Structure formats: C-alpha cells, structure tokens
Amino acid sequence: MKKPGLKFYKSAAVVLTLIFVGMQISSPDIENPPVTSEIVAPADVKQILERACYDCHSNEAKVEWFDKIAPASFLIKRDIEEARSRFNFSEWDKNPAGVQELLLWEMVNAIEQGKMPLKRYQLAHPGGKVSESELAVLKKYVNTLPGRHKVDTARIVAQPSSSQKVSTPKTPVSLNGIPYSADYKNWKIISVTDKFDGGSMRIVYGNDIMVKAIGKRQLPFPDGARIVKVVWGKQAEDKEGNVLPGNFQNAQFMIKDSKKYSTTEGWGFAKFDGLDLKPAGKTILFEQTCANCHRLLAPENDFVFNVPTK
Amino acid sequence: MKSTISLYIIALPLLMLSCDDRNTAQLAPEYLYDAGNQKVIKSIINNKKGTIAMLYGNDLALENASKSLPKPNIGANYTLVTWKQKPMPQWYGTKMNGEIYSVEHLKVVQRNATQFAFDYDFQTGKGYQPGDGRPEEQQRIKFITSQRAAVFP
Incomplete structure (x- = not known):
C-alpha cells in the first residue's frame, strides 16, 4: 500500500482547520436562566454542591474560556441540559419534598460510587472533585432529612376506600x-x-x-x-x-x-x-x-x- | 511512523470514553431461603440486633395472622427466617438481608380432644455465632403467633 505523502497531510491539515473554524461559528452559547427557587441547605453542604455540582445542575454555570471552544462546547451544552433535566438546584422547588430527599440520597450514592461529578468534567475542572471528608458531610446531612426517621403512626388501613x-x-x-x-x-x-x-x-x-x-x-x-x-x-x-x-x-x-x-x-x-x-x-x-x-x-x-x- | 501517530490520536479519545468501566456483581444465592408453599405474612426489622426477618405461614397460619381468632388454628405452620443485615452495595441508605442467622419453625398441633400444643424448632444459619445464645422458646411462640399479617393490595 502506498503511504500518504506530505501533500496529503498538508491538505488534511487545511481541511481540519476549516472544519475547526467553522465549528467555532456554530458553537453554542451556554445560557443561565434565572434562579427561581434555590435549594436551602446548611452552609458546609451548600458549599460542596456549589463547587462540585452547580456548573451543570444549576442556572449558575460558570463557563471557562476553554469550555466555549467547539467541539467541547457542544458536549458541555448537552451535559448541562441533561444535568438540569435530572435536577436543578436553581429550580429546586419544582420537585415535591419527597422527591427532593430522594434526589439528595441519589447524589450521595452517585458521588460515593465515583459516577459523579462526571470524569470528563473533573479532567477539565480539577477543583470539581468531592473528597472523602466532603462525602461524609453530605452523608451526615442526608441522615438529618425528615424522611430518615419517619414512623408510620396512622391506623393501618386494609381496604381501599x-x-x-x-x-x-x-x-x-x-x-x-x-x-x-x-x-x-x-x-x-x-x-x-x-x-x-x-x-x-x-x-x-x-x-x-x-x-x-x-x-x-x-x-x-x-x-x-x-x-x-x-x-x-x-x-x-x-x-x-x-x-x-x-x-x-x-x-x-x-x-x-x-x-x-x-x-x-x-x-x-x-x-x-x-x-x-x-x-x-x-x-x-x-x-x-x-x-x-x-x-x-x-x-x-x-x-x-x-x-x-x- | 506517521500512521502510528495518527492511530494514537484516534485511539486516545476512544480510550477516554471507555473509562466508564462496568464490572459485574457476584450474585449470592446462598442468601435466599425457599419457604416452599408457605405464604408471606410480613417482614420484621430489628436494628438493635442488626437483623431482618421474614415470617411465612401456611393458609391456616395466614388466617390466624389476618383475623383476630380467639385461639390458634390447629395445623397452622409458621417459618420465621432471620438474616443478618448488610448494607445494600449499590445504595447507601438501605440495609438488606445478608447471611441467614436462624430459621424457626412453629407448628400448632393437637394435644388431645380439647387442647392444642406448640411444636417449636430453632435452627442456626451461617450468620449465627456460637456465643449468641438461643431465644427463650415461650417468648418466641408468643411473638410468632401474635404477628398480624402485613396489608397487601
């Protein structure tokens, strides 16, 4: 098989550059809609959430210059849209109280299993990592939520009304x-x-x-x-x-x-x-x-x- | 050489994408208990003892547990399976059954024309430690026969 010559690499470089520049023109903007009902949590908990989760799970995304470069910007926009659709700390009251609690337990589990924050997010934002001691703070917090020690004191009903x-x-x-x-x-x-x-x-x-x-x-x-x-x-x-x-x-x-x-x-x-x-x-x-x-x-x-x- | 470099360039993002490892869990059928044809009466959690249990019974036992009968049905058979609790591996915030701790069988038998008696048996499982001691028989009989069935739709 004939190896591609220098000419091939030159033209390939030109094509790639053109694609890259073209992508920048169509690169999406990441918008921050207004904060309508932000989560209320103790200061130490809130601080962890703000640092590790808010860039995607809130309307207060802090977009770095390198996040705006295509094709990364497309991926980031998709991740943020997906994250906000799962739960959004800036529109927290959209979830009923019981769902809010379940989401907080789910977050603790996602962090404990190393599934969140996303690995690709941590690569670009080294400060986004949640440490063991911070996870312990979050665990302690979820154990104080009202559902944790809920007792069913109602009369036991055996038939639907x-x-x-x-x-x-x-x-x-x-x-x-x-x-x-x-x-x-x-x-x-x-x-x-x-x-x-x-x-x-x-x-x-x-x-x-x-x-x-x-x-x-x-x-x-x-x-x-x-x-x-x-x-x-x-x-x-x-x-x-x-x-x-x-x-x-x-x-x-x-x-x-x-x-x-x-x-x-x-x-x-x-x-x-x-x-x-x-x-x-x-x-x-x-x-x-x-x-x-x-x-x-x-x-x-x-x-x-x-x-x-x- | 050049083609090797281009291969590396192509392979690098693929490698990064594949970091999402999916290990397979090891299932533990030894934690299951086959209660045969007996039906579920209810589950019982005990956080002081760190155990979780299932009470099963035959139809006569289930009738006892569902209605307030003045005395136990003769022929009622109960099985109370108790496991050691363990944290659920995939969900921090749930305890589940681990090793079987004990299996208790209770039968309500006919003693004579007018009286009934209880036939009680305590078996240990892998989760039972030699120093744990055995429960007091009369207390366990009272505990098992006094259980009301959980409500099902």
Missing part, C-alpha cells in the same frame, strides 16, 4: 402498558430491605426465571425475569427493637424484555400507588426517571438494586 374502588378500573395498567398482577404472591422472596430515605420496608419477589437465574449466578438476567417489590411504611420500634410494617405504600414491577424495553436497559418499570393501585407518573417519561437512577447506580447488577450479592 369505597370511593376509590368505584373510580378504579378492574386491572390498573401503567402508562407503558404494564398491568398490575397479583401473581407475585406465589413467587419466592429474593430480598428483604429497610430503606432509610423516605422510611419504608420492602419485600422483593422474583418469579421462577429470576430465582433460577440468581441460583445459577446468571447476569445479565434473562428475558422473562420479573421482580415485584412491595413497600410499607415502618411502625415505631418496640422495646425489643422490632420494627413492623405499617400501611401499604406501593408495589413496583420490573419486567425483563431486552427488545421491548431496549430504551430502559431492557427492563420495563411500573409502580402502583396505594391500595387502589394508582399507576404512578403523569406521562410515559416516568419510566426514564426509574431507568436513569438504575442505569447510573446499578449497572453491575444488570440495573437491579434488590438482588442478593456478595
């Missing part, structure tokens, strides 16, 4: 087409958990395909695997230290079908709230909210948190 019964169709169906089904009551248990954020206790069921896959230590899980997580509030601890389930809160479904659910890592997600089993979410985007967190934090487990692992 009659008005809800009338307005609910026979089989509740999630917005992505997954129907509620009580089959799981005959399945095996794959895990039992005590969740601090939000204060709940959970029993997680797996169908035969799921249980067999765990038995064979098979990952990723095969199509046809199904998981149902049933969630209750926690009653006050008794004097022996026992905490018993309070009111039923919701049932969460995960169904593996790598083709059908390819946009959500092969899993179909559904959640049914309350004894009337109201399908969760206002739009089909709800499943992306589920998938985003599973994708970020549990890729090692084929995106499932509640499986027994070493």
Whole structure:
C-alpha cells in the first residue's frame, strides 16, 4: 500500500482547520436562566454542591474560556441540559419534598460510587472533585432529612376506600402498558430491605426465571425475569427493637424484555400507588426517571438494586 | 511512523470514553431461603440486633395472622427466617438481608380432644455465632403467633 505523502497531510491539515473554524461559528452559547427557587441547605453542604455540582445542575454555570471552544462546547451544552433535566438546584422547588430527599440520597450514592461529578468534567475542572471528608458531610446531612426517621403512626388501613374502588378500573395498567398482577404472591422472596430515605420496608419477589437465574449466578438476567417489590411504611420500634410494617405504600414491577424495553436497559418499570393501585407518573417519561437512577447506580447488577450479592 | 501517530490520536479519545468501566456483581444465592408453599405474612426489622426477618405461614397460619381468632388454628405452620443485615452495595441508605442467622419453625398441633400444643424448632444459619445464645422458646411462640399479617393490595 502506498503511504500518504506530505501533500496529503498538508491538505488534511487545511481541511481540519476549516472544519475547526467553522465549528467555532456554530458553537453554542451556554445560557443561565434565572434562579427561581434555590435549594436551602446548611452552609458546609451548600458549599460542596456549589463547587462540585452547580456548573451543570444549576442556572449558575460558570463557563471557562476553554469550555466555549467547539467541539467541547457542544458536549458541555448537552451535559448541562441533561444535568438540569435530572435536577436543578436553581429550580429546586419544582420537585415535591419527597422527591427532593430522594434526589439528595441519589447524589450521595452517585458521588460515593465515583459516577459523579462526571470524569470528563473533573479532567477539565480539577477543583470539581468531592473528597472523602466532603462525602461524609453530605452523608451526615442526608441522615438529618425528615424522611430518615419517619414512623408510620396512622391506623393501618386494609381496604381501599369505597370511593376509590368505584373510580378504579378492574386491572390498573401503567402508562407503558404494564398491568398490575397479583401473581407475585406465589413467587419466592429474593430480598428483604429497610430503606432509610423516605422510611419504608420492602419485600422483593422474583418469579421462577429470576430465582433460577440468581441460583445459577446468571447476569445479565434473562428475558422473562420479573421482580415485584412491595413497600410499607415502618411502625415505631418496640422495646425489643422490632420494627413492623405499617400501611401499604406501593408495589413496583420490573419486567425483563431486552427488545421491548431496549430504551430502559431492557427492563420495563411500573409502580402502583396505594391500595387502589394508582399507576404512578403523569406521562410515559416516568419510566426514564426509574431507568436513569438504575442505569447510573446499578449497572453491575444488570440495573437491579434488590438482588442478593456478595 | 506517521500512521502510528495518527492511530494514537484516534485511539486516545476512544480510550477516554471507555473509562466508564462496568464490572459485574457476584450474585449470592446462598442468601435466599425457599419457604416452599408457605405464604408471606410480613417482614420484621430489628436494628438493635442488626437483623431482618421474614415470617411465612401456611393458609391456616395466614388466617390466624389476618383475623383476630380467639385461639390458634390447629395445623397452622409458621417459618420465621432471620438474616443478618448488610448494607445494600449499590445504595447507601438501605440495609438488606445478608447471611441467614436462624430459621424457626412453629407448628400448632393437637394435644388431645380439647387442647392444642406448640411444636417449636430453632435452627442456626451461617450468620449465627456460637456465643449468641438461643431465644427463650415461650417468648418466641408468643411473638410468632401474635404477628398480624402485613396489608397487601
């Protein structure tokens, strides 16, 4: 094969330079919309968030000169848009209180697992790293949030109220087409958990395909695997230290079908709230909210948190 | 030489992109317990003991746990599986079942025409330490039979 000569490299350099200059003309601007409701947190916590998260997760992005050079600017704009869509510290009140708490716990987990701040962000902004002691400050903070020690003191209700019964169709169906089904009551248990954020206790069921896959230590899980997580509030601890389930809160479904659910890592997600089993979410985007967190934090487990692992 | 340099230039961004490593977790089927045909009655957390448990029962046990019956159903069978808690690896903020600590079986049996009796058995699992001591039988019988079933939709 004939090696390319000097002429080839010269013309290639000219073409590349032209592309580079052309890119600068179309390079996007990163805008900072107004701050409408900034997060309220203790000063030491806020300072960490501002330094490590605000450049992407707020309307106060500090854009460096080198961030404005294409093609990096395109990537940065995309990252900031994505980050703001996940959560935005400048528009914090857009999330209900419970979601705000869940997001803060998710942040702690993303930092602990080294998934956030993004590696490419840290490469360009060495000051963006969160140290071990700073992570400890954030952990301490999330443990002071109201949901952490929430006790279900309400009378335990065993039946949906009659008005809800009338307005609910026979089989509740999630917005992505997954129907509620009580089959799981005959399945095996794959895990039992005590969740601090939000204060709940959970029993997680797996169908035969799921249980067999765990038995064979098979990952990723095969199509046809199904998981149902049933969630209750926690009653006050008794004097022996026992905490018993309070009111039923919701049932969460995960169904593996790598083709059908390819946009959500092969899993179909559904959640049914309350004894009337109201399908969760206002739009089909709800499943992306589920998938985003599973994708970020549990890729090692084929995106499932509640499986027994070493 | 020149082509080697261009290869490096192409490979460098690819290498940086591939830094997003995806390890695979090691599943632990030894933490599962097969309760056979028994149904779930409820789960029980104990943070003083650092344990988390599942109470299962046959239909007669489930009936006992769901309704306020004046006395236990003869033929009711219960299984209480207790695990040591461990932190969930992928989520700081959740404790889950780890090694099995103990398995307790309780049967309500007929003693004679009018009386019933309890048949109680305590087995240890891998999470049980020799110095842990055994629970007091009468207390455990009372604890298991007094549990109300969790509410399901």
